Amino acid sequence: MxxxxxxxxxxxxxxxxxxxxxxxxxxxxxxxxxxxxxxxxxxxxxxxxxxxxxxxxxxxxxxxxxxxxxxxxxxxxxxxxxxxxxxxxxxxxxxxxxxxxxxxxxxxxxxxxxxxxxxxxxxxxxxxxxxxxxxxxxxxxxxxxxxxxxxxxxxxxxxxxxxxxxxxxxxxxxxxxxxxxxxxxxxxxxxSRTRAEGQGHRRFDVAGALLGALALGGITYALIDAPGRGIGAPAVWGAAAAGVVGGVAFVLLERRRGEAAMLPTVLFRSRLFSALNIFTVIVYAALNGFTFFLAVYLQNVLGWSALLTGIALLPMTVLLLVGSSRAGALSARIGPRLPLTVGPVVAAAGLLLLRGVSPGASYWRDVLPGVALFGLGLTLVVAPLTASVLAAVADRFAGVASGFNNAAARAGGLLAIAALPLLVGLSGSGYEQHGALTSAFRGAMLWCAGLLVVGAVLAVVLVHRPPRADRADQPADRSDGSPRSDRADRGAP
Structure with missing residues (x-):
């Protein structure tokens, strides 16, 4: 340095x-x-x-x-x-x-x-x-x-x-x-040897990447195209079918390739790893759906400038910067279940507050409290989630586990932005019409809050403290067969 x-x-x-x-x-x-x-x-x-x-x-x-x-x-x-x-x-x-x-x-x-x-x-x-x-x-x-x-x-x-x-x-x-x-x-x-153990199994799996893209792309196209063409349109069903087939083929290919795969399926023997990645998809779907709709709503309905809209989202970023390390330390002491349960509930409360924002709203009175609550809830989630994902698998899988969790977050946002306009009835030039956009915004905030509550329930039921590495040669979790990882002791990604 x-x-x-x-x-x-x-x-x-x-x-x-x-x-x-x-x-x-x-x-x-x-x-x-x-x-x-x-x-x-x-x-x-x-x-x-x-x-x-x-x-x-x-x-x-x-x-x-x-x-x-x-x-x-x-x-x-x-x-x-x-x-x-x-x-x-x-x-x-x-x-x-x-x-x-x-x-x-x-x-x-x-x-x-x-x-x-x-x-x-x-x-x-x-x-x-x-x-x-x-x-x-x-x-x-x-x-x-x-x-x-x-x-x-x-x-x-x-x-x-x-x-x-x-x-x-x-x-x-x-x-x-x-x-x-x-x-x-x-x-x-x-x-170094540690680095090699962490990511040495990542392979040049082009077929796996292409099948993953087909799965995500097909489903995304179907969701986005459905409002314009109609849910029963052949193009919509064809894209959805291609996405499903691509997803099934991806899983079968990765299973057949074993540890030579881009995504070794042995990772999913850990129920904790699987649950945390489902949780990631849910939370990041809510995050991306919220930011997509709020930015358009504040400008096209409330008439705010782009600069003021950007500033409106700033408290969320500041809270993440200031609080993530503290949330990570708290999770290391008490385990991830409580932060991953409370965080989504707090964030959902913020979205429900924002549903009431209407023309003439004050930033300080009407927008800031909801954004701040959402940011506080997200702060309780991000660092404990990252640390727990890595602690749920053996150290030699750290690289691919981190990469997959990142991809899961992107996929959650991708699917939310594709599905939410369909779910709330927004299509065509509706985002330029005050009435249509207001109705869609309020519906989207309700959907995103519901997703966060589902995430909290998932955390209560399936998330537990990652196993501690009291002996490196012992399995991490006898109930699911996943290997023990000393990352749980360190409490850091």
């Missing part, structure tokens, strides 16, 4: 992550503006968000495996260039088809970039400095996330929604310069 190479490597990882986090926090805020500019329908707005999420959820594990095999710096740099080129295409879009296609490409770049930004730190720093480097990466990336609503909202209001994508260009130039100058190359055989 005290060397120029260490600081340069950290700079490259932080700026690269910052590009991704910035886009993730402001694209929802930009939806009303780009929708009006490009004459988009609700389905177009859904695909603008979901095109990115689909590619990231389907290919993030493959992106990590590519880095392990062909060189982490090489794949990281490819991801930066790819993501930036796709961002420029997004900013230049002259129609919704162009924009959606560019978002798909951006998601593919993100699948290379996202795992790479952390893996270059893990493989480049001396073990004594690795924890500090990752901690600084986490903190500085959090700052970029917090700045996103201010910077993105200002760019949208002062210039255009296109500039939230163009901003990635100067950031990418700095990343490339720093990475080429300071980041060392590494691949699977160059890392």
């Amino acid at each position: 005290g060397t120029a190479a260490g600081r340069g490597t950290l700079l490259a990882a932080v700026l690269a992550s910052g590009m991704v986090f910035l886009d993730s926090t402001v694209v929802n805020v930009a939806l009303p503006h780009l929708g009006a500019d490009l004459h988009a329908t609700v389905a177009d707005l859904q695909w603008t968000v979901n095109g990115y999420l689909l590619m990231l959820a389907a290919f993030v594990l493959l992106g990590g495996a590519l880095g392990d095999r062909f060189g982490r710096r090489r794949v990281f740099l490819l991801g930066v260039v790819w993501f930036t080129a796709a961002s420029v295409l997004c900013g230049l879009a002259q129609g919704t088809g162009w924009l959606i296609g560019a978002r798909f490409l951006q998601g593919a770049g993100g699948a290379l970039l996202t795992p790479g930004s952390l893996s270059v730190l893990q493989s480049s720093f001396h073990p004594d400095d690795r924890g500090r480097a990752i901690g600084m990466w986490s903190g500085l990336s959090g700052v970029s996330t917090a700045l996103g609503p201010f910077l993105g909202g200002w760019l949208i209001d002062a210039l255009s929604w296109r500039w939230i994508f163009f901003l990635n260009v100067p950031l990418a130039v700095l990343v490339l310069l720093a990475a080429l100058r300071w980041v060392p190359e590494s691949c699977d055989e160059d890392v």
Whole structure:
């Protein structure tokens, strides 16, 4: 950490992550503006968000495996260039088809970039400095996330929604310069034994990634297309069938490949791991559904600016930054069940408060309490969930367990944004009509609150404290056959 190479490597990882986090926090805020500019329908707005999420959820594990095999710096740099080129295409879009296609490409770049930004730190720093480097990466990336609503909202209001994508260009130039100058190359055989045990089983499973993409893509297309074509339309049923077949084929392929699979099915012998990932899908579905609808509602019904809308979401980010480490420490002391039960209930209460927001609402009186409650509930969930997922499996599965949990979170958001407009009856240009959008917003908040309550019930019934590693050679959980992991003792991802 005290060397120029260490600081340069950290700079490259932080700026690269910052590009991704910035886009993730402001694209929802930009939806009303780009929708009006490009004459988009609700389905177009859904695909603008979901095109990115689909590619990231389907290919993030493959992106990590590519880095392990062909060189982490090489794949990281490819991801930066790819993501930036796709961002420029997004900013230049002259129609919704162009924009959606560019978002798909951006998601593919993100699948290379996202795992790479952390893996270059893990493989480049001396073990004594690795924890500090990752901690600084986490903190500085959090700052970029917090700045996103201010910077993105200002760019949208002062210039255009296109500039939230163009901003990635100067950031990418700095990343490339720093990475080429300071980041060392590494691949699977160059890392320490602990690192190899953590991710050495990740394989170049292209067929698995493609089948996963087919499963998610087919179901997503069916949900998004159903309001326009009708639930009984052949295209809708065909897409849904392709998604189901792809999902079944994915499971059968991964089972047949065993530990050579992108997602070894042995992980799901742990009931705790399975339950935590179902919980992840539910909670992140509620999170993404909430942010998708709130950003559009505040601008198109309440008439707020993009900057004020971004600021309205800021308390959630601040609470996560300030409180996540404390929530993680609490979970390490008392176990994850209580935080994972109370957190969703508190977040659901925040969404029920926000249902009452109407034109003329005050930010301080009507919006802030609900957003703050939701953020507080989410803060109780995120760190305990991450630590528990990793503690539920053997250390040698840490890399793929973390990657799959990340993909599960993306898939939850993907499915929520696809399904919620169908469930609340919003389609076509309804997002521009006050009455239709108000009804849809209130229905969406109710659905998201219900999802969170389901998550809380799941935590009560199925989540328990991950087993402690009193003896490394003992199984983690005799009831489900999963291996014991010493990560439960450490209480940290």
